[in-house]
Amino acid sequence: MLHLCRVYGTSSLTKHPASSLPHCNTSCFSKGNPMNHTLDLTGFKPKAITPFSITRNDWGVAPDGTAVDFTNYYMTFDGKLFYGVCGEFHYSRMNPSRWDEQLAKMAAGGVNVIATYVFWNHHEEHENQWNFNGRRNIRRFIKLCAKHGLKVIVRLGPFDHGEVRNGGIPDWMYGKPYEVRSVDPGFLDKVRDLYAHVAAQLDGLYFKDGGPIVAAQLDNEYMHSSSPWEMTTGITNEWVPGGHDGFAYVHALRRIAEEEGISVPFYTNTGWGGSPVPDDVLPLWGGYAYRPWLFYAGPGEHPVTDEYVYRNFHSNDCPRGEEFAPTYEPETKPYACCEMGGGMFSSYNYRFVLPMKSVDAMSNIKMASGCNFLGYYMFQGGSNPIGDGIYLNESQLPKISYDFQAALGEFGQTRESYRRMKAVHYFALAFADRLCPLGVAAPEGQESIAPTDMESLRWCVRTDGERGFVFLNNFQDHASMPAKHGESVSVTLASGETVTFDGIGLASDENCILPFNMDLDGVTLTAATAQPVTVIAPAGADHRTFVFLKPDGMDDCWFRFVDGTVHHVPAEAKMETFPASDGRGHTVDIICVSRAKADSMTVVADGTALVFAGDAVSQDAAHPSITNNGAAVYELDGHIIVESTEATVPVTSYPAEFLVEQSVQYKPVSVSPSVQKLSDTRYVIDLPDDLLAADGVADMRLRVRYSGDIGWLWCGSTLVDDNFCNGDVWEIGLKEYVQLLEDHRGQLVLTITPIKEGANVNVESAMAARMENVDGQQAGLESVELQPVYQTVLQAA
Template sequence: MNSRHLSRGGAPWFPIMGEYHFSRYPAAEWREELLKMRAGGVGVVAAYVFWNIHEEVRGRYLWSGDHDLRRFLQLCSEVGLDVVVRIGPWGHGESRYGGFPDWLMAADCEPRTDDPRYLALVRPWFEQIGAQLRGLTRAGGGPIVAVQVENELYDQPGHLLTIKRLARECGIDAPLWTATGWGHAQLPPGEVLPVFGGYSEAAWDTAHDGWPAQSRAHYFFGPGRDDDSIGADLRETGTAPGEATGRPASASGGEEHLADYPFATCELGGGMYTSYHRRAIVAARDLAALAMVKLGSGSSWQGYYLYHGASQKIGELSTLQESHATGYPNDCPVVNYDFQAPLGEYGQFRDSYRHLRLQHLWLATDGAALATMSLVMPDDAPSDTADRASLRWAVRSDGESGFLFVNNHQPVETLPAHDDVRFAITIGGRELLVPSRPVSIPSGGYFAWPLNRPLGGTLLRWASAQVVCVLDGPEPVLVLTQTAGLPVELALDAATVTSVDGPATAARLGDDVVLSALVPGLDCLLRVAAPDGTTTRVLILDEETALAAVRAHVAGQDRLVVCDSPVVPDGDHLVVYGDAPLRVFPPLPVPLGTGRTRPPAPAEVTHLAKAGPPRAPVIDEATGRASAPVDADFDNAAVHHLTVPEEAFDGDEELLLRLDWTGDVGRAYVDGRLVADQFWYGPVWEIGLRRFRDEVVQHGLELRLLPLGPDAPVYLSPEVRRNVGPGGLVELRSATLVPVTRTVLTAAQA
């Protein structure tokens, strides 16, 4: 590791990391979900080890079934994923007491300090974790590449060092040790790598109308890493939730001490949970634009929280979610921890999965080069997060080559289009004018274009298109994609080109050959020959095709599989979730086949009781925030019974119950047991029934839905809030059973 990037095997390494809470997900489904993560371009899995899940009762440790940390790590290794273990002891993760067991909170000690009484309780817990990790650390050939100590501890560097030393004494070890750096955290120098975050929304903010002020900074390029609003609701000092620093990341102060470390992230928002008082919708482009800005700002480690949603456990002694009842500032759902993540609470593929995968495909090809590049800001870069008029752009470069980054998107506050745009960039000893003619950057556009990128024996001066990947083979294929609907042009160094074949118009422009009049798609293929006799093909995709593309080794060759249904490679097989047709490049010698679907069907609904009037708001005295309903409040709910026939299930495939409803809080019970809940925030509520199959077939499912009052002091996205009438509302419009089919396809070897 140096100040710019991480290294692995002596070469620059750009990790893509996604958070997945194994202990909040059925163990029988771990492998399937890990394969989905890998297919999305994730190479490293981050996972909390929640103390209160594994030792809810003091001295009784649970390490089997859904709690089997060792088995989870082994599965990660088997499917080719590295792991960052977040050992705490305090973890947060919207868990009760941040993951501390109740018995620890009642103990005579000062948690999260060097109090010997506290450390004496931590040691046996760490010894248990160490035993689970034995033989699975990197030194033993296992998947663990890093360990994170504590979380959001900002003012005790000595304690972080104590926790690290204690962990090592207990057999926990890794090449990298990390700690969260936000909130101007004081960390022990040289002992841990500071890791950072950034969210497009903040469920920990207040219920004020509008967008959290600090989130704006994440849509401006700049070297700043800290977001001191993360965890501010749990800190005694620092920026309060919703309080703006008034500056974009480019002007963030007090970070000089970070110059010795590469810019690494562990909590780029993969979505956002819903707290009772704040329930925002997070769109796919909000997440992807933020991730692109972090790449343009110097990130050399993209880490997402959450990448995969989950369900909170219900313990033997209590529920295990963060709540006002435990002195925390946010009331969270008892079960739901979907997070609007790229992969949902039941493994659903979200639109953000495709948008982030497109970036990850590029990083798998160019990430090592990008990691070595520095940020170069234009002289006229915006200096205030209130600036919505200036075009936001930056360059990352090593002096010879680089990438041009542009962002014209942010949530809530629409940015204007910019006409007559052309970028002047000095790189490799000359000025590049990109593109050849001025273009209009539309509102919502964001992208990265290559500068002076090698193309076999040819030099690609620039392209007004984004790199997707390079397909390996005797004649490599550079895959590009159109961005923001802009015309695609390629400028090649004329001295390094002997011929270009394909559907393009070529024109000499100074020392370059500019290729234009390109119509992106799977048939837009160029062949570029260099003076040294090498040839490289260039495939230029349209945006929708690129979003549907998966890179896979099929029939003995590196290929792109394009499908509107999700496709997950698994060894020599492709698992297709749905029945959309597959297109493959390069084409296969024999057809690959297609997936299948089963039609959705309405669930049989029996209405048992009408809801009473909306519940009067309850305000938590400590925070001034609205509190969630308690069990007794659901006696006043609308009650529905849903019958689920056995024939709705097929083998071990998922069956989603999709509920189109409006109201305040919904709960779902099977035989009297709470299995799912939702704070209503607009989108359809989905419940995966596979894990409850036998019970739900026998007993059906009971829904209890509370009405939302018109004066409820909760934040809803504006497009949702306008649907709440003057008398409040609760309505179940439809309940549909949607089978999630899985088809395994195998291609014969060519």
């Protein structure tokens, strides 16, 4: 996890006095007045690409000859430009029965790299007693990653943080005659033992063996961050040492890892907070707009952050700040991320419902700001395993739940953020060869916009001087930006020609990417107020189909081609298909879909078809929730699976003949729990028999609404899940507990810790924190329901 505050940046373009600005019309930042915004690329030079040699030649080549390599700006495989989309998934925090389908969902969502922590105390809770079974079976997990074509970064520790007990350091290390996270020989001997056991599990799974493991991270946030020694919490409140040995420690960890057989092409380290990053290690960055660590000492009000302001992170002129203070010249190494906020946990003193649009808005910001490797923490939520007589959480968090409000929830839920991110991920993967080399051109004034400025149009460009993409963002954390209307953007190219985008509008909280001079297989798209998403090659077709989305709030959605042809997309159109030709034999098809339609879309069958399933819109308008009901589509074992909490799911495809069905219909299952109230703080919940017996039901989720401080769900003596109340629905998947429930006759006990008199709880809305003072005790169960999760196989023609 990342503990950050602020960052500022400046453009790599030449600065001019306001009276002579060639880059952006000085009126661009007059507040509240829609107008023309200009960027002058005259004299702009394409990005200088140079080698960045961090891969080991002997370990960076697969058996088929494919080599992994880097330039100073991006990653390559076999010389082909690679845009990394990395999602964090902690194998030991999920029942292994869910691994396969959740990895399939990540692949379907455009993720191509998995990052995972090795939590030392999950594997060696008692000294010299190792456990790599069940949910701790990292070898099986990584093999499943390979099955889904996902590359892997193993975050080795010894310290991880990740909001686990002691940051992953076993309790018994507290009593050793040396300091942890140091170069003391005693500690390094224990690290060697850890790495040796992990290496035995990873043997044969490295890139050089034809496996998916391409990198390993050494420690985490060294010399920057730490976590509580939990055995002292509430008494002396001691913390695991943050470290002070600098490069010597990192070099020692790498030497031990390689000697024990961890044979990765390259190593990574977190770059923020002054962590030491040797020249032969890839620094990784991140960004969090929702920061529970600000409130570890007590509740408060969260400030707005500057995470949603564009800047050029790959410029040597980028000013250093608390979040971004590289010890190297930024233009010499790629700007890559590992901890962009893919969600955020609710801590005891900071509880909020994550605005789901915050996630893809940050993707837009990072991509525009020179990032060619997106990395989310977390992408997949989870549940902490239970230790031997102890819980393995960090004390500020629930003992079991680590849902993180992530794109994919603790029990496999697919959320709005997951559906929205697909568009930007598909774009990065489909057009990596075009996007990766493009430099950053930040219009004058953009990098100094105050986060409190709700009126100025936020925009940035990636370009080579003649072609590229305009990025726009209308999201700001802890605030509400008004919709934009009547805006226009003009970009004067290096050649002197000007491309103008008229009719720009953007709904509140939205973001988008607009192309200019984009080559569509020989057909030049001069500009469009639609976002490119992907390109597919339908079976049997003699040309490809380019897919775009119409951003929500766009005043006029149009496509303008080099021959002067303009195609306008009707405002009410959910999906429009039309051909485009250069008049010389080059023809392509173009699909433009609405934002909601794009959210329901999945690329399938090796990029030859699209499947649209469900409406991807929350069914519960009365309760804004992180648990939307849109369907999920993913491929597993050669089948196309649709998963939904609705009994009827509209399903279409492109080409239309790809699927046999036009909808999926399950026999609705209606089951209800029996609830007995023992007191305001204690309830017995009896579940019906054979929860998963109905045809098509793959899981059953218990949905609980309650008031109080903390919710605890028990089955017998086992704590199944817990929750810090934030006003949202609490969901618990039951399929992994079927046997436990049978053993206890389907009975659960819900206990609620009340909010006590004089206490206050920060239950932040999406906009700003609020304090709630409580008179007397407050606790009560509002509702309990069972929600079936249906799965079926779609039949391709």
